[in-house]
Amino acid sequence: MMDKKDLLNSLPQRGSVSWMGLRPKKDVDLVAVDEAVLDPETGLVGDHYRGRSKKRQVTLIQAEHLGVVGQLLGREISPGLTRRNVVVAGINLLALKDRQFQIGEVILEGTGYCHPCSKMERNLGEGGYNAMRGHGGLTAKIVKGGTIQLGDEVSLVK
Helix, strand or coil, X not given: CCCHHHHHCCCCCCEEEEEEEXXXXXXXXXXXXXXXXXXXXXXXXXXCCCCCCHHHXXXXXXXXXXXXXXXXXXXXXXXXXXXXXXXXXXXXXXXXXXXXXXXXXXXXXXXXXXXXXXXXXXXXXXXXXHHHCCCCCEEEEEEECEEEXXXXXXXXXX
């Protein structure tokens, strides 16, 4: 039988990047991109948040949770409205909290939950903030920089 440590180190699922976005200036919509450069010192190149917090250099959300939020609100949710930089599908993002994981050539470390802010009410409409609670994704710091692209594999670093 596996103990908790063994279980935490066992994540056979592999995900993939299904959407990415950068916000060139504060309080503007994210711009969808096909690739992004991640720098361990300054964060996401081209994103206004760049370099402000080492623990929150990248924000990620699970694609499957966009569907849940959409069901709660009764409509489809565009990834950019969540204000997260990277959408991944096929792997449980919350299992990557406090763990190192790889996207393409980049290594990230999950640093915390990405809780919704009051802007979710504006972006998603009435009830948006509460619909995002528990579905906001993960914040991460960049351990090893490089370029990530749509379709890149997401996996736990063992």
